[in-house]
Amino acid sequence: MKDKIILRVLTLFGVALAVLVFVALAAIRNINRATAGSDWVNHTHAVIMEADALQSAYHAGDGALRTFLLTGDPRDLAATREAFGEMSEHFEVVKALAKDEAAHAPKFARLQVLFTERMEFAREVIAAREKNDAGTVRRLLAASAGNEAAQEINRLIEKLQLAERELLTARDKASYLQAQTTRWTVFSGLIINFLLLGGAAWLIRDDIAARKRAAALLGEANATLEARVRERTAELVTSNAKLLAENQERKWGNQALEHQLRYNQLIINSITDLVVVLTKMANVSRVNPAVTQWTGWSAAELINQPLLRMVRLKPPDGDSGPATADPISLALRTGREIHEQPAVILAKDGREAAARLSMYPLRDRDKVVGAVVTIHILTNPV
Amino acid sequence: MEIPTLIRQPGRRAWGGLALVVLLWPLRLPAATLAEMLKDPQMNPKRFASHFGDFAYEYHREIQPPEVFLTYKRGDCDDYAVLADRVLKPRGFGTRLIQVKLAGQIDHAVCYVNEARAYLDYNNRAVFFTLARSGASLRTIASKVADSLEANWTSAFEFEFIGGKKELVATVVKTAPPESDPRPGQKSGNAVKVDF
Numbered sequence: 388m389k390d391k392i393i394l395r396v397l398t399l400f401g402v403a404l405a406v407l408v409f410v411a412l413a414a415i416r417n418i419n420r421a422t423a424g425s426d427w428v429n430h431t432h433a434v435i436m437e438a439d440a441l442q443s444a445y446h447a448g449d450g451a452l453r454t455f456l457l458t459g460d461p462r463d464l465a466a467t468r469e470a471f472g473e474m475s476e477h478f479e480v481v482k483a484l485a486k487d488e489a490a491h492a493p494k495f496a497r498l499q500v501l502f503t504e505r506m507e508f509a510r511e512v513i514a515a516r517e518k519n520d521a522g523t524v525r526r527l528l529a530a531s532a533g534n535e536a537a538q539e540i541n542r543l544i545e546k547l548q549l550a551e552r553e554l555l556t557a558r559d560k561a562s563y564l565q566a567q568t569t570r571w572t573v574f575s576g577l578i579i580n581f582l583l584l585g586g587a588a589w590l591i592r593d594d595i596a597a598r599k600r601a602a603a604l605l606g607e608a609n610a611t612l613e614a615r616v617r618e619r620t621a622e623l624v625t626s627n628a629k630l631l632a633e634n635q636e637r638k639w640g641n642q643a644l645e646h647q648l649r650y651n652q653l654i655i656n657s658i659t660d661l662v663v664v665l666t667k668m669a670n671v672s673r674v675n676p677a678v679t680q681w682t683g684w685s686a687a688e689l690i691n692q693p694l695l696r697m698v699r700l701k702p703p704d705g706d707s708g709p710a711t712a713d714p715i716s717l718a719l720r721t722g723r724e725i726h727e728q729p730a731v732i733l734a735k736d737g738r739e740a741a742a743r744l745s746m747y748p749l750r751d752r753d754k755v756v757g758a759v760v761t762i763h764i765l766t767n768p769v
Numbered sequence: 770m771e772i773p774t775l776i777r778q779p780g781r782r783a784w785g786g787l788a789l790v791v792l793l794w795p796l797r798l799p800a801a802t803l804a805e806m807l808k809d810p811q812m813n814p815k816r817f818a819s820h821f822g823d824f825a826y827e828y829h830r831e832i833q834p835p836e837v838f839l840t841y842k843r844g845d846c847d848d849y850a851v852l853a854d855r856v857l858k859p860r861g862f863g864t865r866l867i868q869v870k871l872a873g874q875i876d877h878a879v880c881y882v883n884e885a886r887a888y889l890d891y892n893n894r895a896v897f898f899t900l901a902r903s904g905a906s907l908r909t910i911a912s913k914v915a916d917s918l919e920a921n922w923t924s925a926f927e928f929e930f931i932g933g934k935k936e937l938v939a940t941v942v943k944t945a946p947p948e949s950d951p952r953p954g955q956k957s958g959n960a961v962k963v964d965f
Binding site for chain 2: 426427432469472479483487503506513
């Protein structure tokens with residue numbers, strides 16, 4: 388999930404960057420176009436102004452020429468030269484400016500002819516005036532009466548200006564549209580970028596909120612865990628205390644049991660009769676000191692040995708039949724007690740003595756697991 | 770009484786600073802007459818410009834005669850450019866008079882000196898760099914001049930000033946493709962002759 392959000396945010400930023408680059412490139416291109424458009428608008432203005440200046444210079448020259456013809460003053464002649472010189476300069480400039488517009492070519496060709504004729508006229512009339520040839524001056528002026536050439540020049544220049552104004556309108560409109568396009572491109576880019584960055588911000592905000600929620604949940608889980616740990620620790624402490632108490636009680640119980648056992652052992656040991664504990668298989672498992680004292684066998688020699696090693700049973704009193712092969716094993720199997728059974732006790736050194744044997748099966752939940760045998764010696768060993 | 774060390778014996782730093790000031794200080798020569806300028810054997814574009822440091826700007830519709838311009842120390846760009854052409858050409862410099870038409874402003878004229886690959890501009894008369902370096906083409910010079918005035922140019926022409934009259938040599942238009950510009954030395958013919 389985390390990776391997806393990073394990928395989405397990076398994608399949004401990538402798209403925003405791409406839009407930004409596109410807008411920047413488009414803006415640069417539009418600025419270049421706008422600059423070119425501005426150059427064309429300036430160019431058209433320049434054509435109109437040059438045409439205007441051309442017309443003015445022509446009229447100024449014509450006026451100065453007429454003044455000179457009247458006054459003959461060299462300053463008026465200089466003014467004429469200067470004005471016509473300016474006219475020539477403006478004409479050259481306006482021709483250069485408009486040379487790529489084919490529609491103007493016939494106009495310029497005609498203007499060239501008219502201006503050249505006018506200069507020839509000026510040359511002739513000035514020469515006549517300088518010679519004070521009033522007749523020639525009058526003739527020449529009469530020939531140009533009505534000033535048709537000047538009217539035609541005016542018409543041509545006005546047509547030129549009109550055409551240029553139309554071009555100016557078109558170029559100004561194109562420039563305006565270009566500016567509008569630039570404006571819309573930049574605004575659109577700005578809005579798209581704003582939306583994309585808003586989307587990225589929303590995703591980041593969403594991710595931060597999710598992380599906060601996860602952190603809160605983690606905090607809650609930690610708190611729960613800590614509570615459970617505390618609870619569990621308390622339980623363990625209680626259990627431990629309880630176990631300690633139990634152990635103490637068990638220790639005390641064991642001590643009491645041990646004491647009891649020792650006490651029982653003392654009792655058994657203090658008995659002068661021979662006491663033997665048998666296993667279920669009628670082997671000796673324990674003996675009291677009276678056994679080892681009387682028989683001379685050590686406890687180790689007797690343990691796990693059959694009881695018959697030290698005892699031989701006789702038939703019961705009054706029973707003349709043969710002794711049962713192994714009445715003790717039989718009694719153990721059946722769980723029967725034997726009371727005062729005549730027996731002969733055998734010592735290690737071969738002595739024998741008459742005795743009475745009793746056996747009491749040991750039961751564990753009704754199951755015979757062994758027996759206690761007591762042997763009461765009747766006579767001293769022989 | 771002990772004299773301070775700096776006054777008694779200037780250190781290398783002091784000498785270096787002084788040399789820098791001297792080097793960077795604009796060369797200023799007093800105003801001269803046209804005859805003095807024409808006779809000056811050391812005349813060159815930089816030396817020419819150094820005579821105009823204290824000249825004032827005053828626009829005149831027509832180009833003033835050099836003597837008037839030099840006497841009153843007032844004039845405009847074409848007075849300066851035409852005078853530079855007049856003074857430097859006899860000294861063997863290849864000079865060209867350039868007039869640049871600017872959008873919304875009056876025209877500006879400069880004198881380009883081929884050997885220096887720079888032009889003399891009246892606006893730079895009082896600064897250290899009195900010569901503005903530029904390529905030789907009319908279009909390049911026009912762009913450079915317009916840039917220096919923070920303006921747009923529309924057209925420019927090279928002219929000669931002969932007998933108190935301008936004669937156009939070649940014209941370039943900003944919006945025209947540069948390939949169509951006239952070659953250096955190429956003259957546009959078919960001008961209306963004002964020869965009276």
